[in-house]
Amino acid sequence: MGLRTLSIVLFAGVLNLASATVVPTIALNDGNKIPILALGTYSGKGDKMRQTVNWAVEAGYRHIDTASLYQNEADIGKGIAEVINKGLVKREDLFITTKLWNDKHRRDQVVPALKESLSRLGLQYVDLYLIHSPESENADGTPANIDYLDTWKGMEEAKQLGLAKSIGVSNFDTEQVKRIVKNSQTPPAVNQIEVHAANTREQLVSDMQNLGIAVMAYSPLGFLVNRGQASVPPPQLDDPTLTKIAQKYGKSTTQVVLRYLIDRGMIPIPKSTNQDRLQQNIDLFNFSLTPEEVATINKFNVNKSVFE
Numbered sequence: 001m002g003l004r005t006l007s008i009v010l011f012a013g014v015l016n017l018a019s020a021t022v023v024p025t026i027a028l029n030d031g032n033k034i035p036i037l038a039l040g041t042y043s044g045k046g047d048k049m050r051q052t053v054n055w056a057v058e059a060g061y062r063h064i065d066t067a068s069l070y071q072n073e074a075d076i077g078k079g080i081a082e083v084i085n086k087g088l089v090k091r092e093d094l095f096i097t098t099k100l101w102n103d104k105h106r107r108d109q110v111v112p113a114l115k116e117s118l119s120r121l122g123l124q125y126v127d128l129y130l131i132h133s134p135e136s137e138n139a140d141g142t143p144a145n146i147d148y149l150d151t152w153k154g155m156e157e158a159k160q161l162g163l164a165k166s167i168g169v170s171n172f173d174t175e176q177v178k179r180i181v182k183n184s185q186t187p188p189a190v191n192q193i194e195v196h197a198a199n200t201r202e203q204l205v206s207d208m209q210n211l212g213i214a215v216m217a218y219s220p221l222g223f224l225v226n227r228g229q230a231s232v233p234p235p236q237l238d239d240p241t242l243t244k245i246a247q248k249y250g251k252s253t254t255q256v257v258l259r260y261l262i263d264r265g266m267i268p269i270p271k272s273t274n275q276d277r278l279q280q281n282i283d284l285f286n287f288s289l290t291p292e293e294v295a296t297i298n299k300f301n302v303n304k305s306v307f308e
């Protein structure tokens with residue numbers, strides 16, 4: 001290759017680095033690496049969702065969070081095939097998380113349910129498979145009485161088969177997680193739970209961190225975004241305390257609350273199917289909050305879930 005060609009190639013490489021953010025990874029307790037920011041996808045569907053995967057990967061997202069419940073695995077799968085075919089990334093550069101729904105909790109239902117998700121996603125494996133919730137249901141939605149320890153045995157089988165590189169849980173409390181740890185060969189690698197400024201979950205988060213279990217924080221924008229509720233607690237988008245911190249770093253209040261979760265050692269998973277907003281939501285890696293600013297944001301806590 002001539003010097004001229006080489007310098008063009010190098011220049012193109014620099015341009016690529018300048019346009020896409022590189023998201024850091026951390027090690028899970030099973031040795032696998034996980035990017036510390038994921039694209040949330042709940043309620044994103046159809047061609048919009050396929051397009052969103054393209055925008056997200058171009059912006060630097062490598063981790064995508066979905067679930068069989070969201071009914072968008074096939075759309076996300078189309079987007080994944082596109083970004084790989086375009087040569088933007090290789091499969092091994094991506095980290096794909098999906099979840100087992102409550103109506104497939106019997107041990108012998110887990111691997112078949114994962115195979116169905118894989119087929120919709122067009123993948124040979126997912127990077128992370130989560131039990132969506134400790135509650136089990138029958139096919140008709142009525143409560144079932146399946147012990148999540150049995151479900152976990154099915155999850156371990158999925159990992160042994162190589163269909164999921166890592167396995168974990170979602171919406172589990174400390175006692176439930178400890179019960180798995182105590183009675184199983186494989187501890188959960190992740191617990192995905194709701195955490196944001198109005199619902200800081202400090203005890204649960206520190207319990208998970210002490211157990212070596214990574215926390216994915218869902219609904220990370222909390223009540224900064226409109227969730228159709230009549231009365232909501234602070235902080236909201238124009239909160240003066242958040243605005244002051246945001247101005248200090250030349251960031252937005254939404255970027256501050258996402259960085260807050262990273263500075264507490266969590267993996268936020270903001271959802272956006274809007275190209276501009278998903279770019280803003282990944283622009284978190286050239287600033288960080290002081291411990292005092294983290295403590296200030298913790299003071300917003302009122303233990304309020306966005307789903308109440």
Ligand SMILES: NC(=O)c1ccc[n+]([C@@H]2O[C@H](COP(=O)([O-])OP(=O)(O)OC[C@H]3O[C@@H](n4cnc5c(N)ncnc54)[C@H](OP(=O)(O)O)[C@@H]3O)[C@@H](O)[C@H]2O)c1
Nearest residue numbers: 040041042170218219220221225254270271272273274277
């Ligand atoms: N494990 C579980 O049980 C569970 C439960 C809930 C959620 N989750 C996961 O966590 C993800 C995130 O949670 P979530 O969707 O509830 O809430 P979220 O990510 O906190 O907020 C999403 C909402 O905020 C808007 N938004 C995104 N970025 C914005 C910005 N920079 N400025 C203003 N508005 C913005 C989005 O609209 P636009 O798309 O129009 O930007 C959307 O309406 C889900 O998508 C899902 O993957 C998991």
Ligand SMILES: *[C@@H]1O[C@H](CO)[C@@H](O)[C@H](O)[C@H]1NC(C)=O
Nearest residue numbers: 018021249250283285286287
């Ligand atoms: C952080 O990086 C983004 C682009 O990735 C840039 O627009 C922004 O000005 C940078 N902010 C700081 C505080 O350096």
Ligand SMILES: *[C@@H]1O[C@H](CO)[C@@H](O)[C@H](O)[C@H]1NC(C)=O
Nearest residue numbers: 201202203300301302303304
């Ligand atoms: C939130 O819940 C925690 C743990 O249950 C409790 O210690 C704390 O006082 C509660 N905070 C508020 C504002 O209700």
